Amino acid sequence: MGALQGYRELMLTLNCDPSPFLVRHNIDYQRLNDSDAFIEIASLINLLEESSHATGCPDFGLKLTQHQNQDMLGLYLILLQHSFSIEQAINDASNYIFLHSPSMRLLLDKNQKLFKNCASLYFDIKVSEFISQRQMIDGCLGRIFLTCTQQFNIQPQHIKAISIPHSPTAPKSAYQRFFKVPVYFEQPFAAIHFDINLLKIELFPTNTNIRDELIRDISKNYSQLQTQSMIEKVQYLIRSTIGFQQISKNDIASLLNMHPRTLQRKLSNEGSNFEIIKETVYKQISQSYLLETNIPIKQISSILGYSEPSIFTRACDRWFNKTPKEIRINRKL
Numbered sequence: 001m002g003a004l005q006g007y008r009e010l011m012l013t014l015n016c017d018p019s020p021f022l023v024r025h026n027i028d029y030q031r032l033n034d035s036d037a038f039i040e041i042a043s044l045i046n047l048l049e050e051s052s053h054a055t056g057c058p059d060f061g062l063k064l065t066q067h068q069n070q071d072m073l074g075l076y077l078i079l080l081q082h083s084f085s086i087e088q089a090i091n092d093a094s095n096y097i098f099l100h101s102p103s104m105r106l107l108l109d110k111n112q113k114l115f116k117n118c119a120s121l122y123f124d125i126k127v128s129e130f131i132s133q134r135q136m137i138d139g140c141l142g143r144i145f146l147t148c149t150q151q152f153n154i155q156p157q158h159i160k161a162i163s164i165p166h167s168p169t170a171p172k173s174a175y176q177r178f179f180k181v182p183v184y185f186e187q188p189f190a191a192i193h194f195d196i197n198l199l200k201i202e203l204f205p206t207n208t209n210i211r212d213e214l215i216r217d218i219s220k221n222y223s224q225l226q227t228q229s230m231i232e233k234v235q236y237l238i239r240s241t242i243g244f245q246q247i248s249k250n251d252i253a254s255l256l257n258m259h260p261r262t263l264q265r266k267l268s269n270e271g272s273n274f275e276i277i278k279e280t281v282y283k284q285i286s287q288s289y290l291l292e293t294n295i296p297i298k299q300i301s302s303i304l305g306y307s308e309p310s311i312f313t314r315a316c317d318r319w320f321n322k323t324p325k326e327i328r329i330n331r332k333l
Helices: 007-013 019-024 041-055 060-066 075-081 086-095 134-151 172-179 196-200 210-221 230-241 249-255 260-269 274-292 297-303 309-320 324-329
Strands: 104-109 118-125 159-163 190-195
Touching (some): 007 041, 007 060, 019 041, 075 086, 075 210, 118 196, 118 230, 134 159, 134 172, 134 190, 190 196, 260 274, 274 297
Antiparallel strands (some): 159 190
């Protein structure tokens, strides 16, 4: 629950009593600053969205980040502090993010296609169904950015850009003041893009044995949180390619260094298949684009790789029993 560190103080600064909001979302007021307490991710997401609307603070997620310190990351931060290089720290951040939240995912991509000589760190929140999570995404990207610049002394000029998957909730200048780098909205994913040469920078932890001891302890005590299913891996890879190509099962198998039949068998063992997973991912992203961005429907169709807008319309009718235009009628931006 360290993610809510500073929440009470921010709400009071905005002249709003936080207690009723916490009660409505079944969050224990006494454990707000406990970095070891887990909270239901949907409750946290909905709390931040409601708090933003109630206080009239459109950049609530970013402001909350500014009311927090690195200690909110607990054991997760201690592990990162004892990495031997920036690349190892990022890989550890990806592999052990379940220590902070089992519902969050990070992925390092050293072969991204958006920026020359850059790597990308993708961020995603796993939820069972669509929830507006703009404040949560803004806040988490803000925390990742501050961890890079404050904990690892990465200069802002080495961070090339920020990608945000929704329309800005606040004036774009608010994002610019916070990140101090170009921010691109309505992107297929949330990500931080940085100079790939940063990965080579060595770090010098004071005690070289602590990292190994921590990993042994994590493997022993948190094993139930570590396993990422094959379904989750495929979901993540599909998301990371949206906007570039319509990816196939063979493409995913190649990225996972396995034969397509092996991939099919592993997914079948988990009760799914590639087509179902791809359909689910495209459904979720379609909802996000239609409800949280101003991207024209024709362009959304193109981003998702449909050859004609009519194909996207039929897909929406199949998923939601509504056309894309009907979905957008009652949205709130």
